[in-house]
Amino acid sequence: xxxxxxxxxxxxxxxxxxxxxxxxxxxxxxxxxxxxxxxxxxxxxxxxxxxxxxxxxxxxxxxxxxxxxxxxxxxxxxxxxxxxxxxxxxxxxxxxxxxxxxxxxxxxxxxxxxxxxxxxxxxxxxxxxxxxxxxxxxxxxxxxxxxxxxxxxxxxxxxxxxxxxxxxxxxxxxxxxxxxxxxxxxxxxxxxxxxxxxxxxxxxxxxxxxxxxxxxxxxxxxxxxxxxxxxxxxxxxxxxxxxxxxxxxxxxxxxxxxxxxxxxxxxxxxxxxxxxxxxxxxxxxxxxxxxxxxxxxxxxxxxxxxxxxxxxxxxxxxxxxxxxxxxxxxxxxxxxxxxxxxxxxxxxxxxxxxxxxxxxxxxxxxxxxxxxxxxxxxxxxxxxxxxxx
Amino acid sequence: xxxxxxxxxxxxxxxxxxxxxxxxxxxxxxxxxxxxxxxxxxxxxxxxxxxxxxxxxxxxxxxxxxxxxxxxxxxxxxxxxxxxxxxxxxxxxxxxxxxxxxxxxxxxxxxxxxxxxxxxxxxxxxxxxxxxxxxxxxxxxxxxxxxxxxxxxxxxxxxxxxxxxxxxxxxxxxxxxxxxxxxxxxxxxxxxxxxxxxxxxxxxxxxxxxxxxxxxxxxxxxxxxxxxxxxxxxxxxxxxxxxxxxxxxxxxxxxxxxxxxxxxxxxxxxxxxxxxxxxxxxxxxxxxxxxxxxxxxxxxxxxxxxxxxxxxxxxxxxxxxxxxxxxxxxxxxxxxxxxxxxxxxxxxxxxxxxxxxxxxxxxxxxxxxxxxxxxxxxxxxxxxxxxxx
Numbered sequence: 173x174x175x176x177x178x179x180x181x182x183x184x185x186x187x188x189x190x191x192x193x194x195x196x197x198x199x200x201x202x203x204x205x206x207x208x209x210x211x212x213x214x215x216x217x218x219x220x221x222x223x224x225x226x227x228x229x230x231x232x233x234x235x236x237x238x239x240x241x242x243x244x245x246x247x248x249x250x251x252x253x254x255x256x257x258x259x260x261x262x263x264x265x266x267x268x269x270x271x272x273x274x275x276x277x278x279x280x281x282x283x284x285x286x287x288x289x290x291x292x293x294x295x296x297x298x299x300x301x302x303x304x305x306x307x308x309x310x311x312x313x314x315x316x317x318x319x320x321x322x323x324x325x326x327x328x329x330x331x332x333x334x335x336x337x338x339x340x341x342x343x344x345x346x347x348x349x350x351x352x353x354x355x356x357x358x359x360x361x362x363x364x365x366x367x368x369x370x371x372x373x374x375x376x377x378x379x380x381x382x383x384x385x386x387x388x389x390x391x392x393x394x395x396x397x398x399x400x401x402x403x404x405x406x407x408x409x410x411x412x413x414x415x416x417x418x419x420x421x422x423x424x425x426x427x428x429x430x431x432x433x434x435x436x437x438x439x440x441x442x443x444x445x446x447x448x449x450x451x452x453x454x455x456x457x458x459x460x461x462x463x464x465x466x467x468x469x470x471x472x473x474x475x476x477x478x479x480x481x482x483x484x485x486x487x488x489x490x491x492x493x494x495x496x497x498x499x500x501x502x503x504x505x506x507x508x509x510x511x512x513x514x515x516x517x518x519x520x521x522x523x524x525x526x527x528x529x530x531x532x533x534x535x536x537x538x539x540x541x542x543x544x545x546x547x548x549x550x551x552x553x554x555x556x557x558x559x560x561x
Numbered sequence: 562x563x564x565x566x567x568x569x570x571x572x573x574x575x576x577x578x579x580x581x582x583x584x585x586x587x588x589x590x591x592x593x594x595x596x597x598x599x600x601x602x603x604x605x606x607x608x609x610x611x612x613x614x615x616x617x618x619x620x621x622x623x624x625x626x627x628x629x630x631x632x633x634x635x636x637x638x639x640x641x642x643x644x645x646x647x648x649x650x651x652x653x654x655x656x657x658x659x660x661x662x663x664x665x666x667x668x669x670x671x672x673x674x675x676x677x678x679x680x681x682x683x684x685x686x687x688x689x690x691x692x693x694x695x696x697x698x699x700x701x702x703x704x705x706x707x708x709x710x711x712x713x714x715x716x717x718x719x720x721x722x723x724x725x726x727x728x729x730x731x732x733x734x735x736x737x738x739x740x741x742x743x744x745x746x747x748x749x750x751x752x753x754x755x756x757x758x759x760x761x762x763x764x765x766x767x768x769x770x771x772x773x774x775x776x777x778x779x780x781x782x783x784x785x786x787x788x789x790x791x792x793x794x795x796x797x798x799x800x801x802x803x804x805x806x807x808x809x810x811x812x813x814x815x816x817x818x819x820x821x822x823x824x825x826x827x828x829x830x831x832x833x834x835x836x837x838x839x840x841x842x843x844x845x846x847x848x849x850x851x852x853x854x855x856x857x858x859x860x861x862x863x864x865x866x867x868x869x870x871x872x873x874x875x876x877x878x879x880x881x882x883x884x885x886x887x888x889x890x891x892x893x894x895x896x897x898x899x900x901x902x903x904x905x906x907x908x909x910x911x912x913x914x915x916x917x918x919x920x921x922x923x924x925x926x927x928x929x930x931x932x933x934x935x936x937x938x939x940x941x942x943x944x945x946x947x948x949x950x
Contacts, residue, residue, distance in 0.1 A: 317797070317798065318713075318777075318793075318798065320793065322709060322806070324808065327830070327843045328834075328841070329835075329840060329842060330834055330835050331838050331839060332840035335840055372761065372763070374781055374789070379787070380831065380834065381834065388707075390781055390791060392763055392779055394763075398768070400765075400777070400779060402779060402791055404791065406808075408830065408834065409706065409808045410826055410834075410843045410846075411812065411813055411824045411826065411843065411846050412808075412843075413806065413813065417711070417802065419713065419795075419798045419801075424800055424801075435800045437799055437800065441797065441799040444718070445716075445717075445719055445769065445770065445799075446718075446719050448718050448720065450720060451717070451718060451721035452717070453718060454716045454799045454800065455799050455800070457799075512903075514901075
C-alpha cells in the first residue's frame with residue numbers, strides 16, 4: 173500500500189475540517205476517497221469525493237482502507253464497532269465513547285494487531301505538553317506533589333448550545349464540558365500524570381446556560397502515591413484561564429499564556445525541609461524559562477501519524493485504548509456529583525450507565541430516538557438529520 | 562488620654578517584634594508600659610519596661626490602658642477574657658481562638674461599647690487586597706462567579722516545627738496551617754467575598770512534616786449566590802505560589818507576583834453569552850494593570866489603628882468579632898475532613914470541639930497540661946515555659 177484511502181463519517185464541523193485538510197494535501201500519502209453524511213448539502217460541498225448518506229453503504233461499497241469517525245459522541249461506539257468489524261483502520265474523534273461501558277465495547281471490537289485504531293487527541297502534539305511530559309518522565313521534576321489545572325477558556329455562548337438539538341442533552345451528547353471540550357485536557361492529564369486512585373467532583377448542570385448537562389466543574393483528585401490535584405473547568409467564564417501548575421520536589425512548573433516557566437529547587441523541597449537548620453528558610457531556586465514556540469501540528473499531526481502507523485508501523489501518538497482513561501475521568505467526575513461522594517477508580521461502568529439512563533429518562537429536552545446508548549442505534553444514526561458537531 | 566499605655570503579653574517571636582516597634586516610636590501616641598512573659602531572659606531583653614512573669618500580675622499591678630496578646634493560640638481565649646474583664650482595650654493576635662466555641666466565649670466577654678477589641682489581621686492593610694475589595698464592593702467586577710486562591714508559599718522546615726513543643730500539636734496549637742499561617746488568607750477571603758454556605762475540604766495531616774496536624778489543604782466552597790471557590794494551601798511546597806484569581810461577570814482579576822491584573826469584559830460574560838449570535842465568540846476585553854506598590858503598613862498599621870480607635874474613636878480595621886469568620890472557616894475545613902462530608906455553615910461549634918478533644922486525647926505528642934482548651938487553664942499558662950511563638 174502506497175497511500176491510505178480514507179473515508180470520513182460525518183462532515184459537520186470537525187469532519188469537514190479534516191476532509192479539507194486531506195483534500196488540500198496536508199496529509200502526505202492520504203487520499204480522501206469517500207465521505208458519509210445524511211445531509212445532502214454537506215455531501216455536495218465535497219462533490220469530487222464519493223458520497224454516502226449511510227455508514228452501511230460507505231463500509232460496504234467504497235474501497236477505503238481507513239475510516240475517520242467525526243459524528244456525535246454516542247455513535248462513536250456503534251459506528252466504530254461496525255468499521256472495525258469490516259477490518260478497516262479506524263481513527264475516532266474524542267471522546268472515544270460517551271461512557272466507560274460503551275468504550276469497553278468499542279475497544280473489544282479491535283482484535284487484529286495489524287489493524288490501526290487511534291483517537292484524535294491532537295493536543296498530544298503540543299510542544300508545551302510534550303515538554304512537561306518529558307520533564308515528568310525523565311525525573312527532572314522529581315516526585316510530583318500537587319497539580320492544578322484551571323481550564324476555563326472554553327467559553328461557549330447560548331447560540332453555540334442552540335446550534336444543534338443533540339448538543340448538551342443527556343440523550344444526544346451524554347454530557348457537557350467534560351464530554352465535549354475537556355476530553356483533551358483529561359487525556360493530557362492522564363497521559364502526563366497517570367490515573368488517580370479517587371476523585372471528588374462538583375459538577376454544576378446548566379449553571380451558565382440553558383442546558384441540562386454540566387457546564388462548570390471543580391474536581392479534586394488523589395493519586396496512589398499521595399499526589400493531589402484540582403481540575404477546574406467551565407464554558408461560562410470569559411475571558412477564562414488556561415493555567416497548568418505542577419508542584420514537584422525539584423520545583424514548580426507553570427504553563428500559561430504561551431510561557432513555560434520552571435522554578436527549579438537546587439535541593440528537593442522535602443530534603444531541604446528535613447535537613448536545613450533554618451525555620452523560615454527555603455531552597456535556592458533557578459528561574460528557568462523553557463523556550464517553546466507554537467502549538468505543534470495538532471489534528472493534521474495525529475491524522476498524519478495515523479497514516480504512518482498504517483503504512484510504516486509507526487507507533488501511534490494516541491492509541492484508541494488510551495481514550496478510555498479520559499472517559500473514565502469524565503464519568504467519575506459526574507458519578508461523584510450524582511452520588512455526592514468520593515469515587516474510587518476504576519469506576520463501576522454499569523453504575524454510571526444507570527445514572528445516565530435515568531438522566532435521559534427524566535430529561536425534558538428533545539430526545540431523538542437515534543440518540544440512545546446501546547448497540548442497536550447505528551442504523552438510525554446514519555439516517556438522522558443531526559450529525560453536525 | 563493623650564497616649565495609650567500598652568502591655569504586651571508574650572514576647573516570643575511576634576510579641577517581641579511588636580514591642581520593638583512601639584519602643585522605636587513606630588506607633589504614634591503609644592507607649593510600651595509593661596510586658597509579660599514567663600521566660601526571664603525575654604523580659605530582660607526589654608529591661609526599660611516593667612516586666613511580669615504572670616498575666617494576673619500584669620493586669621492587677623500595671624497601669625496599662627490596653628493589652629496586646631501574642632501568646633500561643635489556645636490562651637488567646639483565656640487571657641483575652643481576663644483582659645477584657647479588667648476593662649482594658651484588647652488587641653489579640655490571629656487566630657482569635659482555636660475553635661469557634663472558644664471564640665464565642667471570648668467575644669461574649671466584650672460588653673462595653675467604648676472598650677476597643679481588635680484582632681491582628683495585618684494583611685487587611687495590604688493595598689492589593691484593599692483594591693480587590695474595593696472593586697468587589699463597588700460593583701466594578703459585577704457578580705463574582707469563581708474564586709481560586711492558591712496560597713502555598715507558607716513553606717516551613719522540620720526545624721520550624723521542632724522549635725517549640727506546643728507547635729503543630731492538637732493539644733498545643735489546635736491545628737496546623739489553617740490555624741497558624743492561613744488565618745490571614747481566610748480572613749481576607751471572608752472580608753472580600755463573605756462567608757460560604759458550605760464547604761468540602763481535604764486536609765492532610767503530617768503530609769510533608771513529622772507533625773500530627775494538617776500541613777496541606779484543598780477546600781471547595783459554595784456560596785449562597787452560587788459563587789464557587791477553591792482554597793489550596795500547604796507548608797510543604799517550595800517555591801510555592803500565592804495566586805488569587807477572581808472570575809466575575811465584568812472580567813477576571815489575578816493577583817500574583819506583585820501584579821494586579823484586571824482583564825475587563827466590555828460586555829458582562831453572561832449577557833454576552835445570551836445575546837451574541839456567534840457560537841465561538843467571546844466578549845472584547847481590556848487588559849488593565851492596576852499599579853500598586855508595596856504591601857502597606859501591616860502590623861504597625863493595625864497597631865496604630867488600635868491606638869487611634871482608643872484615642873479618637875477611629876473605626877477599626879479588624880474588629881475582633883470578625884475574627885470569628887476565619888476561625889469558622891478553618892474549623893469547617895477540618896470538620897469536613899474529619900467527618901468526610903460537606904459541611905454547611907454556620908458549623909456546630911460543639912461538634913468540632915468534640916473532634917478536637919478526641920484528637921488531643923489520642924495524640925502521642927507532648928501534651929503539657931497547660932495546653933488545654935477550657936476556661937481554667939489561664940493560670941497555668943501564665944507560668945508555663947512555652948509561651949514562644
